[in-house]
Amino acid sequence: MMKRVMIVGFLFVGVLLISFPTYSQDIPIGFFAPLTGFAASDGRAAKNGVELGVSIVNDAGGIKGRKVKLIVYDDRHDSKEAVAIANRLIEKDNVVAVVSGSYSMPTRVTAPIFQKGKIPMVAGYAVHPDIVKGGNYVFRNGCLGEVEGAAAANVAVKLLKAKRNAVLTMDNDFGTELSRGYVARVEKLGAQIVSHQVYKLGEKDFTPFLTKTKEANPEVIFTSGYYNEAALVSRQAKALGIKAQILGEEGFDSPKFLEIGGDAAEGVIFVCLLNRDDPRPEVQNFLKKYKQAYGMDSEMCATTSYDAFMIIAKAIERSEPKPEAIRQAIATMKDIPGLLGKVKEFNEIGESKKPVQVQIVKGGQFRFFAEVTDPEVITPPSK
Amino acid sequence: MIFQQIANGLAMGSIYSLIALGLTMIYGVLGILHIAHAGIYALGAYLGLLCFRFVPNFWVAMAMAMILCAAAGWVVQRYLYQPLLKLPRIVPLIASIGLFIALEEIYRLIAGPYVIPFPADPGFKGIQIGNIQITNQQFLVFIVTFILLSFLWFIMNRTRTGLAMKATFQDMEIASVMGVNVPRTVALNFLIGSSLAGAAGVLVGVFYNSVYPTMGSIPAYKALAIIVLGGLGSIPGTVLGAFFIGLSETLLIGVVQVPFPRDALAFIIMILVLMFRPYGILGKG
Numbered sequence: 062m063m064k065r066v067m068i069v070g071f072l073f074v075g076v077l078l079i080s081f082p083t084y085s086q087d088i089p090i091g092f093f094a095p096l097t098g099f100a101a102s103d104g105r106a107a108k109n110g111v112e113l114g115v116s117i118v119n120d121a122g123g124i125k126g127r128k129v130k131l132i133v134y135d136d137r138h139d140s141k142e143a144v145a146i147a148n149r150l151i152e153k154d155n156v157v158a159v160v161s162g163s164y165s166m167p168t169r170v171t172a173p174i175f176q177k178g179k180i181p182m183v184a185g186y187a188v189h190p191d192i193v194k195g196g197n198y199v200f201r202n203g204c205l206g207e208v209e210g211a212a213a214a215n216v217a218v219k220l221l222k223a224k225r226n227a228v229l230t231m232d233n234d235f236g237t238e239l240s241r242g243y244v245a246r247v248e249k250l251g252a253q254i255v256s257h258q259v260y261k262l263g264e265k266d267f268t269p270f271l272t273k274t275k276e277a278n279p280e281v282i283f284t285s286g287y288y289n290e291a292a293l294v295s296r297q298a299k300a301l302g303i304k305a306q307i308l309g310e311e312g313f314d315s316p317k318f319l320e321i322g323g324d325a326a327e328g329v330i331f332v333c334l335l336n337r338d339d340p341r342p343e344v345q346n347f348l349k350k351y352k353q354a355y356g357m358d359s360e361m362c363a364t365t366s367y368d369a370f371m372i373i374a375k376a377i378e379r380s381e382p383k384p385e386a387i388r389q390a391i392a393t394m395k396d397i398p399g400l401l402g403k404v405k406e407f408n409e410i411g412e413s414k415k416p417v418q419v420q421i422v423k424g425g426q427f428r429f430f431a432e433v434t435d436p437e438v439i440t441p442p443s444k
Numbered sequence: 445m446i447f448q449q450i451a452n453g454l455a456m457g458s459i460y461s462l463i464a465l466g467l468t469m470i471y472g473v474l475g476i477l478h479i480a481h482a483g484i485y486a487l488g489a490y491l492g493l494l495c496f497r498f499v500p501n502f503w504v505a506m507a508m509a510m511i512l513c514a515a516a517g518w519v520v521q522r523y524l525y526q527p528l529l530k531l532p533r534i535v536p537l538i539a540s541i542g543l544f545i546a547l548e549e550i551y552r553l554i555a556g557p558y559v560i561p562f563p564a565d566p567g568f569k570g571i572q573i574g575n576i577q578i579t580n581q582q583f584l585v586f587i588v589t590f591i592l593l594s595f596l597w598f599i600m601n602r603t604r605t606g607l608a609m610k611a612t613f614q615d616m617e618i619a620s621v622m623g624v625n626v627p628r629t630v631a632l633n634f635l636i637g638s639s640l641a642g643a644a645g646v647l648v649g650v651f652y653n654s655v656y657p658t659m660g661s662i663p664a665y666k667a668l669a670i671i672v673l674g675g676l677g678s679i680p681g682t683v684l685g686a687f688f689i690g691l692s693e694t695l696l697i698g699v700v701q702v703p704f705p706r707d708a709l710a711f712i713i714m715i716l717v718l719m720f721r722p723y724g725i726l727g728k729g
Contacts, residue, residue, distance in 0.1 A: 097552070097557045098557060099559070099656075099658075101556075101557040101558050102558050102559075232705075261705040261706065261707075264706065265652045265654070266452075266456060266652075266694075266706075268452040268455070268579075268582075268694070269449055269452055269453075269693075269694045269695075269697040269698030270697065270698065272445060272448045272449055272452060272698055273445070273449075273698050273699075275445075276445050289559055289654065292653070293652060293653075293654075296653065297579070300570060300577075300579030300580060300581060300582075301577050301579060302570075302572075302577045317558070317559065320561050321559060321561045321653050321654060322653075323561070323563060323653065
């Protein structure tokens with residue numbers, strides 16, 4: 062009996078010791094992304110991007126002499142998991158800021174938590190509007206959903222001269238926001254939506270939707286989806302003999318799209334935020350470093366998350382590693398550094414304005430197609 | 445256009461039938477709901493992909509996957525279900541679910557959580573019949589299903605083995621008394637059922653160019669709905685049920701545009717069938 066009490070006693074003390082935070086000079090910054098599950102490829106890219114940023118900063122001596130410690134969590138694209146992670150980052154890991162490398166849904170549910178905990182969060186690429194409405198501690202580096210959708214509409218109607226547009230919406234935060242922006246802008250520009258269908262995230266068989274779309278004889282099919290859906294829609298549309306141009310969005314921006322889509326990916330156009338042909342040295346350097354470090358090409362999730370981290374790093378440099386100071390520094394930052402293009406500043410609610418890139422798949426690679434700079438389209442709402 | 449949708453639906457139905465057949469055969473003979481069958485299906489996709497890496501021929505990969513899955517099915521039967529046969533039916537059911545979950549995780553740990561493409565080209569081109577475009581993938585599905593179902597029909601109806609299997613379905617004890625080698629027949633059921641699942645796995649992997657650890661999740665439940673619809677233990681019933689579900693899903697999405705997610709439809713249909721015809725389309729009491 063005594064022996065049992067002693068063992069339990071030791072275990073108890075041991076657990077207590079392990080759970081004490083270790084004192085260190087490092088600056089703790091939190092990060093979460095879907096590292097497993099269907100979104101794993103994007104999550105991993107985001108993680109790679111941020112870790113590359115951290116190593117660049119730390120190799121240059123850290124921020125004000127202190128190294129950055131990145132605390133990484135896998136949210137598995139599950140809202141319950143994301144909430145638990147947010148609470149943990151605030152209470153146990155004592156982070157001073159957070160980068161969200163995750164999709165809209167986990168980012169959106171954690172925004173109010175970070176706001177309440179007064180920890181600034183910069184969302185790398187999540188698109189849902191409610192994210193920044195979490196409060197003045199939440200900022201979005203990426204593109205607002207409806208802005209991106211509207212930019213796609215500009216591409217369809219102005220660049221591709223399409224009068225007849227079909228829409229295939231993925232039924233979640235991301236998909237519906239993008240389609241909403243697209244439909245509104247297409248109609249504003251005077252073109253037609255000849256077919257609009259909604260499919261569930263994770264759908265694999267698009268033949269019923271595409272057959273119906275084919276009937277409506279569109280010139281452009283705007284598809285909101287992640288890389289799996291993008292690849293399958295492209296393949297199945299091609300197999301069904303659909304000649305319409307497939308127009309996508311940032312979910313298409315992944316080497317997995319090229320891998321799974323195969324030769325059906327050729328010629329697909331999509332709006333996103335990364336221009337791989339951007340001549341600026343910081344972009345090309347990053348792309349090269351990323352390829353060296355990870356053996357694969359960078360993608361939008363990696364570059365946007367990297368940018369989000371760099372914004373936080375710059376903010377800490379200009380102020381101090383305390384959450385309130387960081388928030389203030391981000392909110393008042395002018396000419397924000399970014400691989401995505403010159404961003405002037407964050408507006409009152411935390412959105413940023415930047416041109417939307419349009420890439421096309423040519424020769425199995427993502428190449429520059431166009432850039433949308435129409436201020437009517439790219440200016441996000443300020444309330 | 446509706447004919448095109450029908451073609452789409454038949455392709456889905458074919459795939460479902462290959463998955464569900466194994467499940468119904470195993471239920472028919474052992475009374476066990478072999479949920480892990482969906483794990484064998486996913487295994488087929490992975491093994492097929494692996495074989496394809498060594499021998500880049502679709503048909504070889506398919507054949508290998510079928511053989512290896514048959515073996516896997518036999519192992520499951522011999523070492524998981526057989527020892528549990530004397531216990532109440534719920535025990536092997538739980539074991540089966542446990543195995544299924546374990547398999548998904550094993551695939552994830554070995555092959556990674558990502559979707560892996562399966563770029564096998566079976567060498568068909570799509571064909572166009574009038575206004576209907578049958579994609580090369582759909583064509584492949586039809587051909588493979590037709591071959592396998594014909595084979596199965598032949599075994600069940602024109603061989604003594606098939607007769608023995610039908611007898612075992614009806615009543616295991618009496619069949620054994622009548623001289624049927626029941627353990628061998630049970631094993632054969634698993635071999636055939638699992639190889640069909642393996643074939644389905646390869647087909648789906650190629651059809652969608654996607655192999656991933658959780659690819660068995662939806663088929664696990666959907667196949668269940670299908671065999672209930674068709675009548676537990678009835679092979680023709682299951683085939684009918686599979687095509688019915690495949691067609692309904694496609695037509696309800698493509699033509700009527702029902703706002704339910706496609707996977708819910710199978711279960712709604714199952715509930716309706718259970719309410720009005722609890723034994724399924726061709727089930728017996």
